[in-house]
Amino acid sequence: MAEFDILHISDTMGLNKASIMTQTSDVVVVGGGIIGLAVAYYLAREQVQVTLVERGEVGREASWAAAGYLSYQGGSSEPGPRLDLLRQSRLMYDGWIEELQEFTAADTGFWYCGLLELCLNDAEASEMQARLAWQQAAGFNIDWLSAEAVRQRQPHLAPDLPVQGGLLLPDVAQVRPPRLLKALTEAVIRQGVRVREHTPVTMITCDHDRVTGVTLGNGETIATPIVINAAGSWAAQLGPAMSRLPVKPIKGTIVLLETSMPPTRELLDSSQGALYPRPDNKVLLGATLVRCGV
Ligand SMILES: Cc1cc2nc3c(=O)[nH]c(=O)nc-3n(C[C@H](O)[C@H](O)[C@H](O)COP(=O)(O)OP(=O)(O)OC[C@H]3O[C@@H](n4cnc5c(N)ncnc54)[C@H](O)[C@@H]3O)c2cc1C
CATH class of the missing domain: 3.30.9.10 (D-Amino Acid Oxidase, subunit A, domain 2)
Known part of the structure; x- marks a missing residue:
């Protein structure tokens, strides 16, 4: 992935929580598998400002293993x-x-x-x-x-x-899933999606019945009115509100x-x-x- 402009911000950067800036995004997509990448691609194509947040590297879980x-x-x-x-x-x-x-x-x-x-x-x-x-x-x-x-x-x-x-x-x-994912990742980045790898989302935050953003593993938050949960098998684990999703790994x-x-x-x-x-x-x-x- 070295040729792509992907941000690598890990939890071990020693950032102190008080100094962590809150960013904003029109939409945050959680999960960089085929679903998250494809959704980010189509949104960015429509000029929506998208941040895609992936806890590991994009395209390395089920989407990579699939027979295609x-x-x-x-x-x-x-x-x-x-x-x-x-x-x-x-x-x-x-x-x-x-x-x-x-x-x-x-x-x-x-x-x-x-x-x-x-x-x-x-x-x-x-x-x-x-x-x-x-x-x-x-x-x-x-x-x-x-x-x-x-x-x-x-x-x-x-x-x-x-x-x-x-x-x-x-x-x-x-x-060939690994190839498709590589091509799609490149396309997504060229469309202007901000892709953040090694960045787990620990919580989707809400104010009453409205989504307000996501909290990341390093304590940072991204403020957004729309979160797309594309965390695949882990989709039900993104906080209490998600636990009722009928996802069966x-x-x-x-x-x-x-x-x-x-x-x-x-x-x-x-x-x-x-x-x-x-x-x-x-x-x-x-x-x-x-x-x-x-
Ligand atoms: C062996 C095998 C063969 C298959 N063969 C086929 C096939 O031939 N045809 C077919 O259509 N389907 C096939 N599938 C199914 C297909 O792979 C999946 O349906 C598809 O890849 C799901 O995509 P996804 O983006 O939802 O999930 P994933 O690719 O798993 O992506 C989810 C992403 O979310 C990330 N994530 C999870 N939690 C967090 C978090 N808290 N914060 C940030 N990121 C997070 C994960 O790291 C992961 O990268 C196969 C699956 C397997 C395992």
């Missing part, structure tokens, strides 16, 4: 406002990636890989058939493949895998393998695990899902 697979058509999707939001967000990606290229030459690794979701039992077959029907009716790009067609398309699947068919989702794309682990030639070019997903090949011939396997805490 971009889809809205999975089994947890159902018609409604959440799906509309997911779809709209996915459809904005192409333009967004192009826009980021105006700020940085960094390659985000965005590509259309497509996804084949394997159907391995009767329960999955009925869920997938139902999803196929309503998504096709809604005009989404989705197809059903028979077991035979899946085996022809993916000849390396284990012979004893009980494949009953599969859903083909050609619009699924993938990014889930820990996931993925493994990156080097191959000379991945067994597939499209993403393969199933209830027994997922395989994400990358254009550089590396393959991600995963992810585990472990509910942890709160």
Whole structure:
């Protein structure tokens, strides 16, 4: 991150609380993951003065670890406002990636890989058939493949895998998260966002029902009428008022393998695990899902 103009103000600077100035900002974004950075980017684009405060380094937590697979058509999707939001967000990606290229030459690794979701039992077959029907009716790009067609398309699947068919989702794309985060961080800074790393927010301050600012780990405060809580898994820990947020941290682990030639070019997903090949011939396997805490 050395090439970026990021402020590194740590708690160990020996600042005495009385000498710490209160700054002001139109908006304070707490958390420098993909969500916080993207929100800061769009606000700054609209000429809003934004300070983004990150307790560690930007883009190093969940957003860095993610496989980078971009889809809205999975089994947890159902018609409604959440799906509309997911779809709209996915459809904005192409333009967004192009826009980021105006700020940085960094390659985000965005590509259309497509996804084949394997159907391995009767329960999955009925869920997938139902999803196929309503998504096709809604005009989404989705197809059903028979077991035979899946085996022809993916000849390396284990012979004893009980494949009953599969859903083909050609619009699924993938990014390389660390690269996207690097490009986005550069864009955010060029848009004039003040990015402060190694600066934990310890509290969101309020006066009655109005937000007044944030308190930082070194005792400093930033006065602002708007705080965007983008602290990801830690969002509910930003003080008592946030503790009611329904955030449930889930820990996931993925493994990156080097191959000379991945067994597939499209993403393969199933209830027994997922395989994400990358254009550089590396393959991600995963992810585990472990509910942890709160
Ligand atoms: C192994 C794995 C694979 C995944 N694969 C995919 C995938 O393929 N596709 C997909 O869409 N999603 C995937 N995800 C999920 C995706 O990574 C997350 O949904 C997304 O990154 C969340 O972004 P975020 O900005 O909310 O969180 P984060 O990236 O975790 O950012 C939150 C930030 O807030 C900061 N913060 C916390 N508390 C404070 C504080 N008090 N003060 C200041 N800063 C604070 C943290 O340090 C952190 O940088 C995956 C996740 C994992 C773990």
